[in-house]
Amino acid sequence: MSDYDVIILGSGPGGYVAAIRCAQLGLKTAIVERENLGGICLNWGCIPTKALLRSAEVFHNIKHAAAYGLAADNIRADLDAVVKRSRGVAKQLNQGVTHLMKKNKIAVHMGDGTLLGGGKLEVKGEKGSATLSAKHIIVATGARARDLPFAPADGKRVWTYRHAMVPGELPGKLLVIGSGAIGIEFASFYNDMGSEVTVVEMMDRIVPVEDADVSAFLERALAKQGMTILTGAGVEALAVTSKGVKAKLKGKDGATTEQDFSHVIVAVGIVPNTENIGLEAVGIKSERGIIAIDGMGRTNVAGIWAIGDVTPGPWLAHKASHEGVIAAEAIAQALGNKDVHPHAMDKLNIPGCTYCHPQVASVGLTEAKAKEAGYTVKSGTFPFIGNGKAIALGEPEGFIKTVFDAKTGELLGAHMVGAEVTELIQGYVVGKTLETTEAELMATVFPHPTLSEMMHESVLAAYGRALHI
Incomplete structure (x- = not known):
């Protein structure tokens, strides 16, 4: 008799989302975590960095207050307070994940987990070691920063x-x-x-x-x-x-x-956290620490799955979460649930976002990659300077570019740089997931005045029909 239906090793955005989806599907679920619930992304990555960058953005805007008809004197940045705010944001979300585990009745075992084979997993924590067993195990141990061989990080310089x-x-x-x-x-x-x-x-x-x-x-x-x-x-x-x-x-x-x-x-770059977790002992195939999986997250060993940064890229939190849902549903299906119908991930529909100033966001193929893949392309670009909302915001720098298959009108990719593009990109992601063509995008009504109108204009521009430039 197994302790659990599913044990998940690692509680980052891949692991904890997989655990919640497993619990929703009625599976008895446990999660094993050696450090912080929420993993790197929530505690030391995606979320706290966005808090830092928000402080920097506000500081940048105050320094340019005069451009908005405002006066701000003697402004300065308090680095300690900026960092303190960032850590507070991370702590709040860590507590949120803890709450979600309780709400979904997911057992949390704090400690280092090692695969033993035969559906068993050893956890070594502060209270000693315990052996858990499950019908299925998901490896979601994430990754860490790659060191330079000639200058390992010392935390000082x-x-x-x-x-x-x-x-x-x-x-x-x-x-x-x-x-x-x-x-x-x-x-x-x-x-x-x-x-x-x-x-x-x-x-x-x-x-x-x-x-x-x-x-x-x-x-x-x-x-x-x-x-x-x-x-x-x-x-x-x-x-x-x-x-x-x-x-x-x-x-x-x-x-x-x-x-x-x-x-x-x-x-x-990053290095997957796959050392000392028992991969070799149970015979899981990996290359340079990256675990080989099929479209549902199955490894070559029955009953063991892998998701997120320990698997082939892109190494993004939202890719890990989506893989977690796919694996959870595939496990439920394997355990007899006939109501779930998981689909393998289409990596061309995974958006990427960079929160520098100006922001960058993209989905699908670049123009060069589309041409390399043999497509005849139509691409259109529309600048922020041609958009009323961008000018009103005082953010006239940037552009939106869309890439289409000239033969079918299929949206192959979208690429943006400028204010708030990390929020805009999702419109194209939905469009790509629904297999949209230029005709549907042209027939869509975009609200005015918004930055999103540039998305419409970029599509029109690909076909020589842009209105505001």
Whole structure:
């Protein structure tokens, strides 16, 4: 007799959502967590960083109060208070997840979990060790920041995102290594707070997964805000002292220079947390720690599933949550529930959002990737400067770009940079999920005056029909 129908190892946005969906489906569910309910995203990632960035945004707006006909004198940022607010937001949401576990009657076991095979899982916690058993186990142990081999993070001068979220001091001169979402968000935060920021990216453009037009626009915008952006560049060495960091930087021309910084943030990707959880003992297939799964989250070992950052990317919280729901429903189906009908994830319908200033958001194929995939494309771009609401908000910088299959009118991708685009993108995500074409989007009435009208205009522009430019 199993203790549970399902045990979930890890309580991040993948694990805790999977647990709730399992409980909703009437399955006896437990979750095992070694640190904080809600995982990295809620406690040390997505949520607290947005609180920091909101403080930076408000500070930025106050500094430009005169542009709105307002006067604000002697303004300053209190870094400790900004960090305290961010930690308070994280704490509130951590308590929210704790409440959701109780509400859904999910058993919570705090400690380190290890797979033993045969549906068994050992939990080692403060109260000693216990062996739990379940018909199904979901691995949702997430990931951590990748260290630079020649300069591991020390929390004093060399930081990961975790250190950057609770700084003891404001960096005077900051080097950010990596320009993905995490690197660019922290670069944006510290630049707004008053640090002198340099970003180094080894690819030929920043935010390299985004459309090339978005990368180019963002690079110009960040440079205008005072950042130094080095693309096609690398960090050859870091010499860390108690007073700062001497960095040897190699530029795109191959020349190396030495520069002094007070602090360094390393944002060069993630490493899955799959060591010492028993993968090898039970024979689960993985490559470089990333667990191989099918479209429902099944591993090669019957009864063991995996979701989120321990599986192939994109490594995003909302992708993990959706995978958690898919796996929960597939488990319920396997246990005899005939009312659930899970569908495999379509990764082209997963939006990506970066909360720098200006914001970046996208879904689906970039124009270049669509062409690589063999599509004949029609693409349309509409600028923020042509939108009444954007001008009224004092946010006239940015654009929205849509990419269509010229033959069928299928929406292949959408790419945005500018104010509030992280909220706008969902309109296109719904459209893509419903397999929309340009005809339906053109026939949709968008409210005026809103930023969303630019989404309509971008579609019209792809077909030579834009009205306001």
